[in-house]
Amino acid sequence: MNDAAESPRRILSQLEVLESEAIYIIREVVAEVERPAMMFSGGKDSIVMLHLARKAFAPVSVPFPILHVDTGHNFPEVLEFRDKVVAQNGLNLVVGSVQDAIDRGVVREEPNGSRNRIQTPVLLETAEKHGFNALLGGARRDEEKARAKERIFSFRDEFGQWDPKKQRPELWNLFNARVHLGESIRVFPLSNWTELDIWEYIAAEGIEVPSIYYAHEREVFERNGMLFAANDLCRPRAREKTFVASVRYRTVGDATLTAAVRSDADTVELVLEEVASTRITERGATRGDDRVSEAAMEDRKKEGYF
Amino acid sequence: MDLLRFATAGSVDDGKSTLIGRLLYDSKSIFSDQLEGVERASREMGSEYTELSLLTDGLRAEREQGITIDVAYRYFATPVRKFIIADTPGHIQYTRNMVTGASTADLAIVLVDARKGLVEQSRRHAFLVSLLQVPHLVLAINKMDLVGYSQQVFEDIRREFTEFAAKLQIADLTFIPVSALHGDNVVDRSENMSWYEGASLLNHLENVYIASDRNLVDGRFPVQYVIRPHSSKFHDYRGYAGKIAGGVMRTGDEIIVLPSGLPSRISSIETADGPVDEAFAPMSVTVRLEDDIDISRGDMICRPHNQPRVMQDVDAMITWMGDKPMRPGAKLGIKHTTRRTRAFIKELQYELDVNTLHRDESATELKLNAIGRVRLRTTTPLLADEYLRNRETGGFILIDEDTNDTVGAGMILAS
The missing domain is CATH 2.40.30.10 (Translation factors)
Structure with missing residues (x-):
């Protein structure tokens, strides 16, 4: 009985604590919410989140559908990866297609060609169609200023909107998942993870991620100090010269907006080293979408974005 | 590497944001694009210093109104430890915000302006730290540069606060004189206060012993979710998933399930990576029992001779x-x-x-x-x-x- 006196120190590492916390959060959603779904973009954070969901319910398979909002602006490697993961794990995949929504006239293509903003109505429509009242997302608080203030269980009104002034107090590990019909909850099990934690976990668990996260040769051009892949989705303008460079992606988003970084890190160990020593945030380095204004993310979240 | 969660309390005037900015900056946890943004904003404000407080300003609504609306979480690491800061605003909705931040904190930092000494708000914050039973409290006496780094000022505040704290339940109390603006005793020991023999704030955060703060005595396992596969492969499988809330659970332990009062024994403690011999807070595991008894979410598995x-x-x-x-x-x-x-x-x-x-x-x-x-x-x-x-x-x-x-x-x- 006298556990404390005889005990070893029983200290968990930060990764063990974060893993346990995320598993607890995912289980809590399934226990408390009737129709949850998990957002899956094929990016590293959603891959880690899915890995944690599989751990949470082992030996049973993941007890909710996987929701992908397909912007149509994909890196082919990422789509292939998504389909492989779905097939390997017998997952139920639900796709909300932005192209389809454009064709149906539900949303209109923005003048700059980015589909980042118009994916929000598609997400909301898909969630409504399937009756999902909780969506698990892989967002992290260290990504961006607005995210730093969001709850783990983040309440959204019937329009999917986030109101930073009306957040529910969140104490201890007691999460309040209750909503009225039409309202919903976004849940972020990776809230307390940093980019470095994600990579340390990927390395420790041997998790596979799409090849574009590792250094490879690619034809790129420079725009606003960032390197973009030259392809059909993203064509260099007149004075933007293309060249071949060794690059990798730190984030995976709308392929027209997501930039690569110069890198020779072609293994998980080298990526870890690079992330640990990097001096610029992943969104600052690679996301054209957050550069639109100081409060770009805040505005998009209020509209229902993740 | 382990993890320390701490909460900070104090108003804008106490220099809390500056202190956090300084911790992040001096521990090299600020990224260059973040710093550039802050430097640009500082110049626009006409400030002669880089306003480190701007690092923690989150939402546009806050910048426009010059207030902090909500708890913000920040992350940094040193070679010794990983840190999660719950940065709680001091004035608007202070109770709501502070209890939220303090509820999961291992340690709380309450800031005091050395020129003003203890004010109503310092006592209030210390009380909330004690109410929420945050195991460690640091009273950071800030703006020491503005009182000539005076030992007397520090000692007076320390004496007064110690008297007040005697009425509270605070397990571990530490006083550190700092200047967040200039960095004295934040990351490195200050050369301006040779009379102070304690650790710098960061050094304290890195070394404060938190492993014994958990309850490792009273075995408590609230059942979160029952795992019952509907497949022939796992026909008789039944596992109780949850996070250990206290004590140490071991395979073979005699247990009792509440509220039913039915006894059994732990047949195995499982994780997706395989079985473990023992589990303790805050591990998420799946517990299996020797007997097939009716257990559902909200029930608690504990020891027969140590029950809630x-x-x-x-x-x-x-x-x-x-x-x-x-x-x-x-x-x-x-x-x-x-x-x-x-x-x-x-x-x-x-x-x-x-x-x-x-x-x-x-x-x-x-x-x-x-x-x-x-x-x-x-x-x-x-x-x-x-x-x-x-x-x-x-x-x-x-x-x-x-x-x-x-x-x-x-x-x-x-x-």
């Missing part, structure tokens, strides 16, 4: 966070461990003045941000411990059943 109380009449300190006041007679939803039930407020015994600690027994309601002692009756029993003994099994939240908002937080008292 099974209670329907609950005495608790409540911090009220709803816009509408709480009055006796109110019916509310309650969530405690993994159990959800309903509660009825039977009696408001007193409201506590957080500044004077005076108990007002004539109070008839608790307004937003008020704290009081309440007796409530639940429709099904709670399996609970005194909050002082275990934060996990002693805390609960109250939910307005009409709006679904979280409107109160409770800490269970020994009755």
